[in-house]
Amino acid sequence: MNVAPTRPRRLGLTGSIGAGKSTVAALLRAHGLTVLDADEQARLVTAEPEVLAQIEARFPGTVVGGVLDRAALAARVFPDPAAVADLNATVHPRVRARMAALEQAAADRGEAWVVQDVPLLFEGGLDAGMDAVLVVDAPLELRLERALARGGLTREDILARDARQFPAEEKRRRATWVIENTGDLAALEAQVKRVVERGLWVVGAVGSGE
Incomplete structure (x- = not known):
């Protein structure tokens, strides 16, 4: 009798801009977990010639020399919900296919868990497909300071992007675990370690794959 393969359990990882989600993703990788980065896959998708052609047709001037001008695209798209929906319709199905x-590759390797690093996890309704959700959070002013230090965005840009996401309080309410990124790297690592060594084991022991 053929037995249907089980998928790895999914840990959704998300957090508001400047919360430190990328640092937590790196720490999860250091603990041996496979992290599937939706933003990374989106960058790969938007380098594909077919996708670039569709983006340039919808948003002329955003592809220069065969390369996506991300700043120009953001300036064109983010103020217009209909434009966001059009862009998402082009990019998101391809990102989901890559993820x-x-x-599946992780399942073939026999991995028990994969981390799905998705900035808009709740906003896209993708939390419904997760076995657990980890939210990284920090106070707004600290997040703003971190995001500004990265460069490329003004305070107004950051606040506008933050406003398009669910409030931090709602993300925390929906989370399985919340990591408070208000201290140093050692404090962050200690919290990640607790989730990996205790939290995932408990969920894995009582849950079941599909």
């Missing part, structure tokens, strides 16, 4: 293929 599914990477998850």
Whole structure:
């Protein structure tokens, strides 16, 4: 009798801008977990010639010399919900396909968990497909300070992007675990270690794969 393969359990990782989600993702990788980065896959998708052609047709002037001008695209798209929806319709299905293929590869390797690093996890309704959700959070002013230090965005840009996401309080309410990124790297690592060594084991012991 053929037995359907089980998928790895999914840990959704998300957090508001400047919370430190990328640092937590790196720490999860250091603990041996496979992290599937939706933003990374989106960058790969938007380098594909077919996708670039579709973006340039919808948003002329945003592809220069065969390369996506991300700043120009953001300036064109983010103020217009209809434009955001059009861009998402082009990019998101391809990103989901890439994420599914990477998850299958992890299943083939026999991995028990994969981390799906998705900035708009709740906003896109993708939390419904997760076995657990980890939210990284920090006070707004600290997040603003971190995001400004990275460069490329003004305070107004950051606040506008933050306003398009669910409030931090709502993300915390929906989370399985919340990591408070208000201290140093050692404090952050200690929290990540607790989730990996205790939290995932408990969920894995009582849950079941599909």
